[in-house]
Amino acid sequence: MRRISGAVRLVGGVALAVLAGTALAAAQDARAAIEAVNKEFMAAVIRGDAAGLAALYTTTAQALPQGGDFAKGPAAIRAVMQGALDAGIKQLVLTTLEVETHGDTAHEVGAFTAKGKDGAVLDQGKYVVVWKKEGGRWKLHRDIWNSSQPPKQ
Amino acid sequence: MRRISGAVRLVGGVALAVLAGTALAAAQDARAAIEAVNKEFMAAVIRGDAAGLAALYTTTAQALPQGGDFAKGPAAIRAVMQGALDAGIKQLVLTTLEVETHGDTAHEVGAFTAKGKDGAVLDQGKYVVVWKKEGGRWKLHRDIWNSSQPPKQ
Numbered sequence: 310m311r312r313i314s315g316a317v318r319l320v321g322g323v324a325l326a327v328l329a330g331t332a333l334a335a336a337q338d339a340r341a342a343i344e345a346v347n348k349e350f351m352a353a354v355i356r357g358d359a360a361g362l363a364a365l366y367t368t369t370a371q372a373l374p375q376g377g378d379f380a381k382g383p384a385a386i387r388a389v390m391q392g393a394l395d396a397g398i399k400q401l402v403l404t405t406l407e408v409e410t411h412g413d414t415a416h417e418v419g420a421f422t423a424k425g426k427d428g429a430v431l432d433q434g435k436y437v438v439v440w441k442k443e444g445g446r447w448k449l450h451r452d453i454w455n456s457s458q459p460p461k462q
Numbered sequence: 463m464r465r466i467s468g469a470v471r472l473v474g475g476v477a478l479a480v481l482a483g484t485a486l487a488a489a490q491d492a493r494a495a496i497e498a499v500n501k502e503f504m505a506a507v508i509r510g511d512a513a514g515l516a517a518l519y520t521t522t523a524q525a526l527p528q529g530g531d532f533a534k535g536p537a538a539i540r541a542v543m544q545g546a547l548d549a550g551i552k553q554l555v556l557t558t559l560e561v562e563t564h565g566d567t568a569h570e571v572g573a574f575t576a577k578g579k580d581g582a583v584l585d586q587g588k589y590v591v592v593w594k595k596e597g598g599r600w601k602l603h604r605d606i607w608n609s610s611q612p613p614k615q
Contacts, residue, residue: 411564
């Protein structure tokens with residue numbers, strides 16, 4: 310009996326370890342996938358491609374830009390992105406600091422540096438993105454950021 | 463056979479409906495609990511109680527203030543809150559727009575108005591909070607906000 314219950318415990322333990330391993334692998338996959346989308350985001354900024362940026366968001370996404378109101382949906386988000394490009398942003402460096410996954414939803418905490426002509430740093434700050442899997446791809450669903458630089462007086 | 467499978471389907475449907483109802487009730491409970499904590503947050507601002515504000519965050523929380531760096535942990539968050547109070551904020555109105563729950567984690571999207579002496583509006587903006595249940599209570603875990611007002615030139 311002890312041997313059997315020991316075996317059951319062992320099998321149960323292995324099953325739990327496999328489940329935990331699967332969950333860990335899924336979380337690592339999500340982080341890798343999200344970082345890959347961020348690379349696409351950075352590439353689209355370099356191209357000056359506001360439509361390409363907007364395409365990385367879900368169809369019901371909201372961007373929450375500093376200095377402006379909620380931008381809801383692809384057209385409004387594209388306009389926010391165009392505004393940032395028009396303001397002189399030539400490069401955006403995104404650094405993922407944390408990704409936590411809950412099924413088809415994840416949240417990311419990260420830091421950004423916005424650069425202008427000749428690599429001049431225009432702004433540095435941080436962001437939180439709620440990601441959703443839509444059509445099998447991770448997409449930005451809620452996107453808020455702010456500057457870490459003190460405001461102009 | 464058809465009748466039996468129909469009965470099974472019916473029982474399955476009822477079970478699913480009960481499960482869906484339970485999930486919905488849990489989500490509504492989480493939203494209500496989070497809005498209750500926001501009421502405590504607003505009350506602590508009116509008291510000018512930075513320690514009381516910091517106590518509403520998890521022990522591993524991060525605040526991501528506009529115009530400053532990440533504030534990690536209770537002491538750093540308390541300092542950020544004290545800074546906001548010292549800057550003249552007498553009242554903060556928080557309006558929850560969205561809460562989405564995933565087990566013991568939730569994210570909230572909301573809007574804020576910061577008021578100074580005599581109810582003068584100092585700032586208006588929006589925020590995203592990742593909430594975690596810690597010790598049976600919903601607490602702020604990641605908290606980022608920004609102003610919707612255009613920057614000073």
